[in-house]
Amino acid sequence: MLLVMGLGAQGTAWPDDLCGKLRDGGRYVVRYDNRDTGLSGRVDYAARPYTLTDLADDAVGLLDGLGVGAAHVVGASMGGMIAQEIALRHPGRVLTLTAIMSTAAALDPQTGTFRGSERHPRLVEWDTRQLSEPPATDEQLIQARLDLARILSGSLAPFDEAATREIIARDFTRAGDVTHTMQNHVRAVMASRDRSELVGSITSPTLVIHGTEDLMAPFEQGRALAAAIPGSVLVPIEGMGHTLPAPALPRIASEILRHTSRVGV
Known part of the structure; x- marks a missing residue:
């Protein structure tokens, strides 16, 4: 099972508890750092621009390196977009x-959100603050990420500021300032093709999991994705935002294990 993480996030952003539940369910779990994240190499985007299709090819290259012919592909946020591109470009590997x-x-690029949705006012406010008062120190960078995490958390569980700060600081220690990563990934998403009409050709059995309180990719985006892929199943998670909160992990793991048990290796 290949886990593909989202914009600016390292492979370690996949919760250990979720990975453990998938492993206990009999899956061999692989999580990794996308290009420009974590311990992977950094890219001068102006000199070597890339799109989500390139990141999809990176993922297939990883499967090649691991000697894996085909995998259950699970993507979160931008990772879900990469996963769609893997299914479109390399259907035999999914x-x-x-x-x-x-x-x-x-x-x-005009609204900063996905077509069909509007940028939430709280995200607009956060965007404006980053532009008007760019973080200049490590602590300010960590605080900015913490503020964003709070906005995206949803109501399923109380926001745990101490634990979230610890995770952000850990990732910062592992890979340094993620501003470069986030900027490059935003450029990659903006330079990528719209898949709204393309995903109808996906033949891999598809599961769509989406929080009802997602402010970054509002729930209608998940509903539209599920409607566009023939035979897909939509699982709403009440109160979940644009995150993977601890109370949702047993349900998410159970749904993924059920979905992937229908197709053998």
Whole structure:
């Protein structure tokens, strides 16, 4: 099972508890750092631009390196977009597809959100603050990420500021300032094709998991994605935002295990 993480996030953003539940369910779990994240190499985007199709090819290259012919592909957020591209470009490598808090829509450069949705006012406020008062120190960078995490958390569980800060600081220690990563990934998403009409050709059994309180990729994006892929199953998670909160992990793991058990290796 290949886990593909989202914009600016490292492979370690996949919760250990979720990975453990998938492992206990009999899956061999692989999580990794996308290009420009974590311990992977950094890219001068102006000199070497890339799109989500390139990141999809990276993932298939990883499967090649691991000697894996086909995998259950699970993507979160931008990782779900990459997972769609894997299924479109390399259908024989995808046993099943799971997209969590994701979309097939293109990112509108004018609005900063996915076509068909509007940017939430709280995100607009956060965007404005980053532009007017760019973080200048490590602590300010961590605080900015913490503020964003709070906005995206949803109501399923109380926001745990201490634990979230610890995770952000851990990732910062592992890979340094993620501003470069986030900027490049935004460029990659904006430069990528709209998949709204393309995903109808996906033949891999597909599961769409989406929080009802997602402010980054609103729930209608997940509903539209599921409607566009023939035979797909939509699982709403009440109160979940654009995150993977601890109370939702047993349900998410159970749904993924059920979905992937229908297709053998």
